[in-house]
Amino acid sequence: GAVVSQHPSRVICKSGTSVKIECRSLDFQATTMFWYRQFPKQSLMLMATSNEGSKATYEQGVEKDKFLINHASLTLSTLTVTSAHPEDSSFYICSVLLAGGSSYNEQFFGPGTRLTVL
Amino acid sequence: RKEVEQDPGPFNVPEGATVAFNCTYSNSASQSFFWYRQDCRKEPKLLMSVYSSGNEDGRFTAQLNRASQYISLLIRDSKLSDSATYLCVVNQAGTALIFGKGTTLSVSS
Numbered sequence: 001g002a003v004v005s006q007h008p009s010r011v012i013c014k015s016g017t018s019v020k021i022e023c024r025s026l027d028f029q030a031t032t033m034f035w036y037r038q039f040p041k042q043s044l045m046l047m048a049t050s051n052e053g054s055k056a057t058y059e060q061g062v063e064k065d066k067f068l069i070n071h072a073s074l075t076l077s078t079l080t081v082t083s084a085h086p087e088d089s090s091f092y093i094c095s096v097l098l099a100g101g102s103s104y105n106e107q108f109f110g111p112g113t114r115l116t117v118l
Numbered sequence: 119r120k121e122v123e124q125d126p127g128p129f130n131v132p133e134g135a136t137v138a139f140n141c142t143y144s145n146s147a148s149q150s151f152f153w154y155r156q157d158c159r160k161e162p163k164l165l166m167s168v169y170s171s172g173n174e175d176g177r178f179t180a181q182l183n184r185a186s187q188y189i190s191l192l193i194r195d196s197k198l199s200d201s202a203t204y205l206c207v208v209n210q211a212g213t214a215l216i217f218g219k220g221t222t223l224s225v226s227s
Contacts, residue, residue: 034214036217042219043122043218043219044162044217045217046214091159093162106164107214109161109162110161
């Protein structure tokens, strides 16, 4: 399977600042990565699909100007939370799509980034 | 209607018990089905894929009923280490995973 890293693993910031989260595929070139968000006691919710070399596709209700996604290379996607507010505090997780000839496409998750906005 | 629905639990069982989790999904075009395990404050990890014929991995057995759009997970001989949240997950090829809210299992000695 693929090895996925995220950085930072945890960040605490003041309201109004911007936070960048990196997702790296360490041993696999990923044309597609996904960004999820999980609030306490809730399920993981897809925020956006990140495609290398093109604009990300955002899910309904996710502000693309607030959550900036850049997938400039096959091994790196970044999520920037701009002007973060306390309600943005959450667990952000990326996943890498491992596409192949099989009937299903497995995804591998990064370890997540816990964002706390004060 | 939510795309993937699970009983949130919690299920509190003693060691050695057998426990079953159920899940329903709404999109009949779903092609792939999984059970993930998520420990507190950690990322989800794939427990097993679910196939139409049913499949077993040690103490874990997964079943899929496409006609009823129903997925199940059976855990036999529960261990303390099985305590976690179990996520029912579906997707279509090449798309993002759709997660249920999860079912919490607590195994006690």
